[in-house]
Amino acid sequence: MSVHGERPILEARGLTRRFGGLVAVDNFSFSVHEGAIHGLIGPNGAGKTTTFNVISGFYAPTAGRVFFRGLDISGRKTSALAAMGLVRTFQGSTLFQEFSVLDNVRVGRHLGARAGFLSRLIGTDRLSEREADAKARETLAFFELEELAGEPVSNLPHGHQRMLGMAVALAAEPKVLLLDEPFTGMNPEETRRMMALVRRIRDRGVTVMLVEHDMQAVMNLCDTITVMNFGALLVEGAPEAVRNDPAVIEAYLGSATGNGAGDAA
Amino acid sequence: MPEPVGAMPATGTGGSIGRIAWRLRPVFLFAALAALPYLLSYSQQEIAVLLVINVLLVSSYRLLTLTGEWSLGHVVIMGVGAYASALLAKQAGVPVPLSMLLGGCMAAAVAALLSFPLFRMKGFYFLIGSFAAGEIIRLIWKRFTDPFGGPKGLKRIEPFPDIETGFLSIDFYEPVNYYFLALVVVSASLFVLYRIERSRIGLTFHAIHWQDRLAESVGVDTFRYRTLAFVIASFFAGIAGGLYAHYIGAVNPTRFSVDQMVYVLVWAIVGGTATFHGPILGVVVLTVINEIVLRALGLDTARPLIYGAILILSVLYLPNGLESLGPRLRALWQRRRGGSAAAGSEPA
Ligand SMILES: Nc1ncnc2c1ncn2[C@@H]1O[C@H](COP(=O)(O)OP(=O)(O)O)[C@@H](O)[C@H]1O
Ligand SMILES: [Mg+2]
Numbered sequence: 001m002s003v004h005g006e007r008p009i010l011e012a013r014g015l016t017r018r019f020g021g022l023v024a025v026d027n028f029s030f031s032v033h034e035g036a037i038h039g040l041i042g043p044n045g046a047g048k049t050t051t052f053n054v055i056s057g058f059y060a061p062t063a064g065r066v067f068f069r070g071l072d073i074s075g076r077k078t079s080a081l082a083a084m085g086l087v088r089t090f091q092g093s094t095l096f097q098e099f100s101v102l103d104n105v106r107v108g109r110h111l112g113a114r115a116g117f118l119s120r121l122i123g124t125d126r127l128s129e130r131e132a133d134a135k136a137r138e139t140l141a142f143f144e145l146e147e148l149a150g151e152p153v154s155n156l157p158h159g160h161q162r163m164l165g166m167a168v169a170l171a172a173e174p175k176v177l178l179l180d181e182p183f184t185g186m187n188p189e190e191t192r193r194m195m196a197l198v199r200r201i202r203d204r205g206v207t208v209m210l211v212e213h214d215m216q217a218v219m220n221l222c223d224t225i226t227v228m229n230f231g232a233l234l235v236e237g238a239p240e241a242v243r244n245d246p247a248v249i250e251a252y253l254g255s256a257t258g259n260g261a262g263d264a265a
Numbered sequence: 266m267p268e269p270v271g272a273m274p275a276t277g278t279g280g281s282i283g284r285i286a287w288r289l290r291p292v293f294l295f296a297a298l299a300a301l302p303y304l305l306s307y308s309q310q311e312i313a314v315l316l317v318i319n320v321l322l323v324s325s326y327r328l329l330t331l332t333g334e335w336s337l338g339h340v341v342i343m344g345v346g347a348y349a350s351a352l353l354a355k356q357a358g359v360p361v362p363l364s365m366l367l368g369g370c371m372a373a374a375v376a377a378l379l380s381f382p383l384f385r386m387k388g389f390y391f392l393i394g395s396f397a398a399g400e401i402i403r404l405i406w407k408r409f410t411d412p413f414g415g416p417k418g419l420k421r422i423e424p425f426p427d428i429e430t431g432f433l434s435i436d437f438y439e440p441v442n443y444y445f446l447a448l449v450v451v452s453a454s455l456f457v458l459y460r461i462e463r464s465r466i467g468l469t470f471h472a473i474h475w476q477d478r479l480a481e482s483v484g485v486d487t488f489r490y491r492t493l494a495f496v497i498a499s500f501f502a503g504i505a506g507g508l509y510a511h512y513i514g515a516v517n518p519t520r521f522s523v524d525q526m527v528y529v530l531v532w533a534i535v536g537g538t539a540t541f542h543g544p545i546l547g548v549v550v551l552t553v554i555n556e557i558v559l560r561a562l563g564l565d566t567a568r569p570l571i572y573g574a575i576l577i578l579s580v581l582y583l584p585n586g587l588e589s590l591g592p593r594l595r596a597l598w599q600r601r602r603g604g605s606a607a608a609g610s611e612p613a
Contacts, residue, residue, distance in 0.1 A: 058481075078481040078482055079484050082482060087483060087484075088482055089482075090478070094476060096472055096475045096476050099471070099472070106468065110484050110485050111484040117466070120464040121461065122460075123460075125465065168483060172483040172484055
């Protein structure tokens with residue numbers, strides 16, 4: 001098992017989110033340790049994306065609390081959480097489709113490229129902008145996308161768009177990165193590269209929590225896995241333990257649409 | 266999307282002369298603008314003044330649309346600037362140039378207050394919300410005769426003070442002189458608007474338009490930036506209002522009704538909002554059509570009908586606005602020359 005601290009950097013306690021009568025997340029608790037790659041899995045509709053939406057401030061929790069570095073962050077604004085170092089990516093290709101690849105990552109540098117209104121107006125923000133540009137290119141280079149910097153996003157194949165989504169998030173210099181299905185729609189080669197990148201991101205000191213259906217990838221990559229079903233915690237533990245847990249196998253076999261059923265069984 | 270920097274047409278064999286002419290286009294533009302009033306009749310000069318003011322109105326409106334929100338209250342916000350500047354000059358004796366600036370600030374302050382209810386909504390709801398907010402403001406003007414003058418509005422608003430020095434005397438009652446005053450104020454305002462758009466602030470506005478959730482997730486406070494766009498746009502609309510009030514000398518609630526807002530929308534849509542110059546093109550071309558062609562034909566009473574027709578035609582045949590006409594014609598021209606240069610031309 002990889003080295004990671006014992007202090008939880010991200011923690012949910014009794015998290016609940018209702019949509020009308022539907023309980024998407026139901027009294028759900030977990031804790032992510034600093035420096036870990038932490039998996040969050042479960043059948044389709046289990047509430048994984050909703051959990052990310054609540055943690056990252058897109059939805060307020062109906063009940064329960066979220067702690068980030070020991071601080072109660074429940075219900076805080078997404079942008080404020082990003083400023084604290086909690087950044088998420090989106091399921092699918094959520095990008096600024098009309099921008100160039102570089103401009104996407106430049107927006108990701110929003111927090112790092114501070115300047116006053118007047119200095120933007122008269123152009124004295126040039127230094128901080130040049131720095132932001134350099135950082136953006138560095139981030140693109142990390143994902144081997146620097147050649148595509150000038151391309152419009154809509155020209156990129158799906159796999160590259162997924163990587164760019166991660167690049168935009170990473171440009172914000174998170175302490176905790178929430179990845180929602182980072183490998184979906186990637187071919188095995190791309191998935192392998194992406195897994196290596198996730199490990200390198202962790203080695204740079206970023207704690208990673210990821211939702212993923214590709215069980216092989218999850219089992220290989222994660223230090224700890226939390227399994228949720230019907231919005232609630234099912235099992236939490238090391239990959240080997242989770243893989244062989246009868247409740248997990250049951251949940252995946254029992255769900256009609258469980259994408260990961262084949263791999264999990 | 267931000268425009269390509271230094272977009273320049275491939276000048277082909279016409280080479281250096283064409284390129285120098287292209288470089289010098291601000292000089293030509295200013296020469297033309299300076300010569301313009303002397304080529305016009307007195308009544309056309311008056312229209313030219315209003316046109317310059319409307320250029321600022323529609324350009325400031327575009328800044329708000331960068332974040333993806335279209336308001337129906339922009340003309341009312343212009344009215345806030347007009348009323349505030351007029352009242353400050355009439356009742357508090359504030360000197361007129363300063364009152365205009367304060368009118369802009371008042372419009373910005375009203376926008377800042379309105380942001381709290383309005384930016385809880387998006388898209389269609391924002392549109393309707395902004396309309397409702399505008400109507401409430403107009404109702405206040407109508408209802409409170411003191412100080413707003415009720416339905417009749419304010420009359421005999423202080424004119425812009427004459428400049429009298431020993432050898433120079435400028436009377437701003439003359440449309441030519443007010444034209445130059447408006448031209449200076451509007452040019453300076455456009456410069457500021459342009460700088461904002463080309464800075465990271467503009468990039469952030471565009472980002473919010475295309476993917477506000479993603480922008481928020483990397484730390485953009487989308488509410489703050491939407492408010493910022495609204496406040497800046499409103500400030501300049503307020504300045505346009507001040508220029509209007511002290512030129513015409515009277516303001517009333519009807520002048521800032523939603524009919525007037527429809528014209529702003531038509532200018533912006535017909536011109537196109539993808540580029541900085543699109544809405545300016547729209548207001549200039551439509552004003553010329555309206556004031557010269559229609560008036561000459563005696564059709565100016567059919568203005569709403571003809572504006573409607575132009576709007577429909579442009580949406581059908583020029584969906585990206587007049588601004589897309591230049592690049593299209595350029596591409597066509599290069600193709601006809603069988604130019605290999607066409608390969609290097611920038612996309613529309
Ligand atoms: N905004 C919403 N409004 C109503 N129901 C929602 C909303 N978001 C998610 N849900 C519901 O919550 C449940 C969990 O969805 P989700 O979190 O997307 O699952 P997962 O990501 O695990 O597949 C689903 O039944 C889904 O339909
Ligand atoms: Mg999901």
